[in-house]
Amino acid sequence: MSDYAALDKAVIHAQAFLDSLDERPVAVTATLQELRQSLDKQLSDSGMPPAEVIDELARDVEAGLLGSTTGRFFGWVIGGNLPAALAADWLTSAWDQNGATYAVSPASSVVEEVAGRWLKEILRLPQQASFAFVTGCQMAHVTALAAARHQLLANRAWNVTRQGLAGAPTIRILTSELRHESLSRAIGLLGLGLDNIDYVPVEQDGRMSVEALAAALKADSEQPTIVCLQAGDINTGQFDDFEAICPLAHQYNAWVHLDGAFGLWAAASDNYRHLMRGAELADSWATDAHKWLNVPFDSGIVFVAKPEAHQASLTTSAGYLVAAPESAREQMDWNPEWSRRSRGFVLYAALRELGRNGVANIVDQCCAATQRLVAGIDAMDGAEKLAEPIINQGLVRFLASDGNHDARTDQVIERIRDAGTAWFGGTDWRGKRAMRISVCNYRTTDRDVERALAAVSSALAV
Numbered sequence: 043m044s045d046y047a048a049l050d051k052a053v054i055h056a057q058a059f060l061d062s063l064d065e066r067p068v069a070v071t072a073t074l075q076e077l078r079q080s081l082d083k084q085l086s087d088s089g090m091p092p093a094e095v096i097d098e099l100a101r102d103v104e105a106g107l108l109g110s111t112t113g114r115f116f117g118w119v120i121g122g123n124l125p126a127a128l129a130a131d132w133l134t135s136a137w138d139q140n141g142a143t144y145a146v147s148p149a150s151s152v153v154e155e156v157a158g159r160w161l162k163e164i165l166r167l168p169q170q171a172s173f174a175f176v177t178g179c180q181m182a183h184v185t186a187l188a189a190a191r192h193q194l195l196a197n198r199a200w201n202v203t204r205q206g207l208a209g210a211p212t213i214r215i216l217t218s219e220l221r222h223e224s225l226s227r228a229i230g231l232l233g234l235g236l237d238n239i240d241y242v243p244v245e246q247d248g249r250m251s252v253e254a255l256a257a258a259l260k261a262d263s264e265q266p267t268i269v270c271l272q273a274g275d276i277n278t279g280q281f282d283d284f285e286a287i288c289p290l291a292h293q294y295n296a297w298v299h300l301d302g303a304f305g306l307w308a309a310a311s312d313n314y315r316h317l318m319r320g321a322e323l324a325d326s327w328a329t330d331a332h333k334w335l336n337v338p339f340d341s342g343i344v345f346v347a348k349p350e351a352h353q354a355s356l357t358t359s360a361g362y363l364v365a366a367p368e369s370a371r372e373q374m375d376w377n378p379e380w381s382r383r384s385r386g387f388v389l390y391a392a393l394r395e396l397g398r399n400g401v402a403n404i405v406d407q408c409c410a411a412t413q414r415l416v417a418g419i420d421a422m423d424g425a426e427k428l429a430e431p432i433i434n435q436g437l438v439r440f441l442a443s444d445g446n447h448d449a450r451t452d453q454v455i456e457r458i459r460d461a462g463t464a465w466f467g468g469t470d471w472r473g474k475r476a477m478r479i480s481v482c483n484y485r486t487t488d489r490d491v492e493r494a495l496a497a498v499s500s501a502l503a504v
């Protein structure tokens with residue numbers, strides 16, 4: 043058997059999996075112990091034929107695959123895989139191009155250059171912004187904040203790359219308690235120090251208080267400062283007031299970083315773009331393509347308004363690098379990785395498949411499905427919505443006759459998952475247990491919404 047028999051097998055198994063999405067249980071059906079039993083085999087000395095490896099792999103993982111790519115998965119913020127993106131992902135592996143520099147794969151470099159430009163256009167970001175295709179929003183934060191750190195300290199005649207952070211002016215971070223934990227991890231990794239975060243209060247609607255921010259900036263107007271804002275809170279989908287905050291922060295020479303892991307995509311839709319008003323004034327933006335753009339994991343994107351700061355924080359040179367044509371994109375100047383997967387092929391393919399309207403439609407459809415799910419659940423006896431959805435995130439909870447709504451909410455969430463038709467996650471929100479409804483997949487149809495609502499209704503009836 044040739045090596046390629048394994049590829050044929052992969053296509054067959056992939057198709058069977060994708061064909062099963064409508065009917066397979068969304069929840070995992072195997073226990074940890076069962077998965078270990080089927081996967082923890084003797085490692086052989088002599089190996090085995092590739093096609094057999096693939097057959098057995100597909101068989102042995104099956105019951106442990108979460109149906110997170112089905113149209114009835116509403117946990118976390120996950121997203122699906124568009125056909126062209128998935129196929130381009132397979133080719134990316136077949137071509138096995140190192141996306142480090144132009145010389146190791148000119149095609150990869152040029153595809154990234156083009157996809158980056160398209161993305162800035164769709165997301166309405168400044169065309170002169172630099173960008174990098176990284177693993178996820180987490181690394182997008184790290185990359186953006188490294189550029190911020192470089193710039194803010196360079197402004198104070200401190201070269202952080204050479205001199206390090208010991209003895210450097212302390213950078214203060216202003217953000218809200220609602221920021222995503224990945225931001226804290228980036229701050230920790232970069233040595234900025236979690237103790238240097240000042241949490242700015244939020245208004246009743248969850249947006250950062252502009253007044254409180256103004257006071258914080260003024261109180262320490264000389265300190266180098268990064269202001270971290272959100273486009274799309276993970277519970278409510280809320281957006282900060284970029285239009286007011288960006289100019290204010292810039293008065294104090296602060297760097298504004300925006301976490302728009304999924305919310306940044308609101309800019310693609312005529313119906314939701316207003317939420318992003320002023321976002322183009324930020325200094326850096328982090329987002330994911332593996333969430334709302336519906337490309338396979340992993341795919342994050344960072345944009346930086348000051349390309350010099352971005353490049354200066356990462357650029358390197360090694361004797362064995364091959365010089366590229368003057369204007370060619372050298373990904374290594376923008377990416378924290380050295381050797382890396384050529385992530386641009388998938389983004390390029392996804393954007394070609396969807397076009398501008400296709401991206402907007404995914405946003406609109408997911409938001410509409412969220413509205414229907416929240417309204418449908420709110421209308422059921424023993425359930426209530428906790429917040430009106432702003433985009434594709436909803437919050438509901440379930441009510442108990444004994445007043446223990448938190449326990450009831452967790453119980454109903456578990457019952458829905460056990461029944462296997464739909465999958466929702468739980469969260470703590472303003473002192474209450476809640477069920478999150480996150481719709482991020484282009485596959486979610488009206489029928490999926492109906493089936494999910496029926497599943498919630500059944501779980502409530504028990």
Ligand SMILES: *Cc1c(COP(=O)(O)O)cnc(C)c1O
Pocket residue numbers: 119177178179180181222224225274275276301302303304330342
């Ligand atoms: C998912 C998410 C992140 C982290 O993104 P990864 O792609 O998991 O690294 C950051 N911020 C928000 C708001 C998110 O939803």
